[in-house]
Amino acid sequence: MTSAAGRTSAAGRLDRLVRQVQAQARVPAVSAAVHRADRPLWTCTAGGTGNDTALDEQTRFRIGSVTKTFTAVLVMQCRDDGLLDLDDPLRRHLDLPAHGELTVRRLLSHTAGLQREPYGDVWDTLRAPDTDQLITELDRAERVLPTGRRYHYSNLGMALLGHLVGQVRGGTWAEVLTERVLTPLGLTATTTTPGPRAATGFLVDAYSDEAHPEPPTDFGAVSPAAQLWSTATDLARWAAFLADPAALDAAGRVLAPATLDEMRWPVTVTDEAVWAGGFGLGLILVPQGERVVHVGHDGAMPGFLAGAYGRRGGEGTPGAFGAAVLGSSGTAVELLELPHRLLAAAVEHDPADIDPWRPGEPAPPDVRGLLGRWWGEGFEYVFSWHEGALRARGAGDPPGKPPAVFAPVPDQPDVFRTVSGRENGELLRLTRDSAGVVVRMHWATYRFTRRQETFDGFDFRV
Template identity: 80%
Template sequence: MTEVSAHLTRMVRRVQADGRVPAVAAALHRADRPLWTCQVGETGNGTTLGPETAFRIGSVTKTFTAVLTLQCRDDGLLDLDDPLERHLELPAHGELTVRRLLSHTSGLQREPYGDVWDTLRAPDAEAFLAELARAERVLPTGRRYHYSNLGMALLGRLVGRLRGGTWAEVLDERVLGPLGLTGTTVTPGPTAATGFLVDAYSDQAHPEQPTDFGAVSPAAQLWSTATDMARWAAFLADPAALDPEGAVLAPTTLDEMRWPLTVTDETLWSGGFGLGLILVPQGDRVVHVGHDGAMPGFLAAVYGRRGGEGTAGAMGAAVFGSSGTAAEVFDLPHRLLAAAVERDPADVVPWRAGPPAPPEVRGLLGRWWGEGFEYVFSWHDGTLRARGAGDPAGKPPAVFAPLPDRPDVYRTVSGREVGELLRLTRDDSGVVTRMHWATYRFTRRQESFDGYDFRS
């Protein structure tokens, strides 16, 4: 066992012991190292605890439903701003949009009508629809974040309707199969651990009964292994590494899903939601993206890591616990990812010389001034880029792409002013003398807005 592996293993063992969790399973995926796994404890049912042991992942299921929904959008089956009633016949709430449901800003109540968590009986499809009109809009739509299993269940129904199958069938065909997530299922299977409620004042662990979530399955039904979910977390963070052809989802669509649409607390901006994904900032331009899950007897946390010095490609961690109260499980994947980067950072890739910038670009490289500030335009990795002269090293540059039908016009495709145009102006000899970026004038020397040149 390497020093890094021993350190990570000790972290897992500490959570299992301090949290009094009957079984903990953890896995760490990264593109540049072998898969790391760790299991501590017992399954509680006589089966062997190992990498193939399945745990209930609860609301991590929502990330799959979100991906299925974005697949429908990318295939032209829906628009994110479509109301549900455009695609589904519903007795109520059909005016809610897909985007609002994905970001938990619809205002819809948290659960289906009735005391689901008291009876542990989720409605079937018929009862789900029959009682939908009894569910409340507890907040005005768009007012703020309010988590809703009911909303995600509606999206699962939408996906099945658009694809001509059940949510589970579509999930298996379009996500689990293509990504090789063979340990992820809608039912527990023979390798499943037993979930427990551990008594607060003694060492007794009482087994919880597995429940079928019926029509609410798209919000919380799945079971999986830590190895499968570490891979899934890596996909959410770095889809091009695991799905280079974009067969499951285009990397640009995952970029869209990871963009924060709301915060979960109005004063502590320590977490937010994109399109079905939880976003947890880690500082120094690092973010963890994924989801937590909780079901009777089980807790789960699945997150991929993006950004920061030393972060490897396709980096994701999953931690499962067979206790419904061991909150230490939720923090552990974040700590495992940080520790792996700190103690075993990704290798530094050597710089290599590349081809020169194209002739039409060469003359505009270097320093320019806009809005009174200095910028540096450069050519790297086959693209035109721009950075503020005072930008910190980790801030991504603006990246431009030429418009084939408009000479000397570029579209900003990422970074500052994404989506805006960059237009070049040349003199009679072809030298670029001025640029306009998002309509702001850029010149070789600092000028005021009315054109006064401080060096003239």
């Protein structure tokens, strides 16, 4: 168990990382937070708001495209509630003049090929369309790539999904967001408007120390893509939810853990040559090595940058582990790497405590006889019983690789369904001899035997 002095030292290291980035990247204000289930919330602020309010952990910043993760969760809620299917074309739910053939899934994963922004020069005029204009001018927006060809980021696509959520729920996107996500998770500082405690956003001059305030913007009908304001404490909790929903929403009021698993599955890489990042259903996935992945999103709006990521996998990773960094400079890209650095440093210097192993319940009698070593496709596997479930691992699998986990198929004796890991979804069928001993198994139709055999049944030990 990490001592109190060790935890204090680890917190000091995190403080230094934040203050170093604030000073070296010249960010007027930085707010950071780390949420984890086994430690008190850690926060740090550096700089000043640029206005007459004090900078503290309650200061709000524009979070830009981190907003998309909230919209994506709303879409998945609609799917889970039977209001839509991910493979539905938009026209099934919205009356659109164009692009109605694009599917919900393609828009969520940015593989629909739709142009990045609504029609017009939004970033030049800083005037976003209202909903009527967004829909009316949709026939002037291009599909710039064939659907499914590759990753192509689209604020317009996420705006349409936000409008879809409001349509099927009978309200506005903002109303549905507050009722179905923000309130249940206690994210009271996450809002569509800045409120009285907001930092001012700046463009910091590249060749002097001048920081010029950026104009305020309202994203109108594109709000589901980038409108929200929040605090680092709220966003660290949100990132922890994206990584480990069961720890923060045990009843699944917001979203079932299995649905978050689905959202975190990579649909596409973001760079075909350098597989350093991927995209799931509304979520950015950043591999960290050693079977560790950070899941969340970055955000950028005039005068602001934000990043919120949760960490999954790896030795020392605690439950409900998320980090958020918010800054009041639109150009300090070092801010976007900082959440990843904070998560890595927290695990390195204050890893989760190691729970002691304790004896558990024995395997059921009908399973006990199949435990141990089996051979399939010429390779050796070990079947075992842990935490109330049948499991299988390749004999040569590295320690961090998750096992296959099986569940009995109701009303089918000696048949199991693979519910996670290798061959997920496939059946495992047992064959017993006249004495009831399991002598053969078929997993995903491949034969498994107690001794190594060729595919035509030659046994090397005979």
